[in-house]
Amino acid sequence: MPGRHVTDHQTKLFMKLRQDHSIELAAAKAGLSRATGYRIAKDPRLPSQKEEPRGSRRADPLAQIFDAEVVPMLQSAPGLRPVAIYDEMLRRHPELLPGIRRTLERRIRSWRAIHGEDQDVIFRQVHEPGRFGLSDFTDMGPLGVTIVGRPIDHLLYHFRLPWSGFEHGHVILGGESFVALAEGLQNALWSAGGAPAYHRTDSLSAAFCNLDAEASDDLTTRYEALCAHYRMMPTRNNKGVAHENGAIESAHGHLKAAVRDALLMRGSADFDDLGGYRAFIDEIVEVAQMKRQGTGGTIVNTSSWLAQGALRGSALYSMTKAGLDSLVKSLSFECSEAGIRVNNVAPGVVDTPMTSGNTDEALLATFVAQTPMKRMSTSEEIAEAAAWLCSSASSFVTGQTLLVDGGYTIPGNRM
Numbered sequence: 001m002p003g004r005h006v007t008d009h010q011t012k013l014f015m016k017l018r019q020d021h022s023i024e025l026a027a028a029k030a031g032l033s034r035a036t037g038y039r040i041a042k043d044p045r046l047p048s049q050k051e052e053p054r055g056s057r058r059a060d061p062l063a064q065i066f067d068a069e070v071v072p073m074l075q076s077a078p079g080l081r082p083v084a085i086y087d088e089m090l091r092r093h094p095e096l097l098p099g100i101r102r103t104l105e106r107r108i109r110s111w112r113a114i115h116g117e118d119q120d121v122i123f124r125q126v127h128e129p130g131r132f133g134l135s136d137f138t139d140m141g142p143l144g145v146t147i148v149g150r151p152i153d154h155l156l157y158h159f160r161l162p163w164s165g166f167e168h169g170h171v172i173l174g175g176e177s178f179v180a181l182a183e184g185l186q187n188a189l190w191s192a193g194g195a196p197a198y199h200r201t202d203s204l205s206a207a208f209c210n211l212d213a214e215a216s217d218d219l220t221t222r223y224e225a226l227c228a229h230y231r232m233m234p235t236r237n238n239k240g241v242a243h244e245n246g247a248i249e250s251a252h253g254h255l256k257a258a259v260r261d262a263l264l265m266r267g268s269a270d271f272d273d274l275g276g277y278r279a280f281i282d283e284i285v286e287v288a289q290m291k292r293q294g295t296g297g298t299i300v301n302t303s304s305w306l307a308q309g310a311l312r313g314s315a316l317y318s319m320t321k322a323g324l325d326s327l328v329k330s331l332s333f334e335c336s337e338a339g340i341r342v343n344n345v346a347p348g349v350v351d352t353p354m355t356s357g358n359t360d361e362a363l364l365a366t367f368v369a370q371t372p373m374k375r376m377s378t379s380e381e382i383a384e385a386a387a388w389l390c391s392s393a394s395s396f397v398t399g400q401t402l403l404v405d406g407g408y409t410i411p412g413n414r415m
Helices: 008-017 023-029 034-042 066-076 082-092 098-115 178-192 221-229 242-266 274-293 315-338 353-358 361-370 379-390
Strands: 132-139 154-161 166-173 198-201 233-236 297-302 340-347 401-404
Touching (some): 008 034, 066 098, 132 178, 154 242, 166 178, 178 221, 221 233, 242 274, 274 297, 274 340, 297 315, 315 340, 340 379, 379 401
Parallel strands (some): 132 198, 198 233, 297 340
Antiparallel strands (some): 132 154, 154 166
16 A cells, blocks of 8 residues: 555565456555556565665774774784773774774674684584483582571582473582482482483582593493493583583572572571471472472472470470471462472381381380370381372372371370
8 A cells, every 4th residue: 555665475465366366456455556566567576675785874983993903902812802992992093982882892793703713513402301311519508508507518419301301409518429429319310200311410520530531431430330220321521511511500500599589588598407408408399390390299298296296305306397397388388379289297106127126115115005006107007198198189188297196196195
């Protein structure tokens, strides 16, 4: 129509309609004037093909100085920032206008792309299901976490499956070590429910010994045995090339940001004990994982009857489990809208080899005598209680602590 630019779409439509209709009718159906229809019929090129590149509207302000002055500066000092060159050019040539800065920066960027140092060519990584698992440690010191007011020197072991985005975090005291790597990796694999085909690190000092530069394979014997046990092939990226491990390096920042936000929302970075802090990290990682999947989920923690009862010498342990009970209540409230349920299972005295081998027989007999069901629970009963909390049968249960103690903590039971 008059006053409007003809588009490529209109031109294509006109040429298609022209095969079956007259110029006048094809132009009308394409929204063009009769004159425009005749013009397109003579020259069927698209409007975008006819556009001439716009020439410069002003003289190049850098024509006399770029090759003569700027290039020698770039060659002699490759790391020089464009803003420093800009300031120097204004000092040497007061007639230059401040508006040349962007032009100068673009010109320097183009020159460096062609004549500067060689740049790494990085191809986008393609991840396959079940192929790679990646491990790394990240420093948590800047977050200022304390235990009963005392700063703790700790790292966070971080494991990730890049295809699915599955993550696992584990608080490690001290520095990197094989024990820390083995503990974190095994917990991550059991949490994931399987092992990937390859396990990759970024030359962790815990897993690799870089003492012999001529050795073609510097994997330690223990690390090889650990990976072989889980049928994984150990690999690593080239030394000093962090982007090859980018699938977990990038995730470090997101996880630490999530922990930082959670600490700010909590109002304090101080914890009563290490167990409480580790549970705090576990909840952040698991909740983020479930929200990312978008299908909801269930978190079941292991508490204890001692969170609601008492035993001589159990003050610290009872405090830890009571804190976990409180965490479950608040976390379940925060996660309910995402379809995530959070509960505790709190065992009483469980009949296990550890219990019978490390507890005085008279004390065990007292426990049994004061339990209404007159026996200890079995590990299978605790597992079945946890399975029930994970099942659809408890789909409307959240923020609760399920006591599996045979009635031991019933108020007034031992009166």
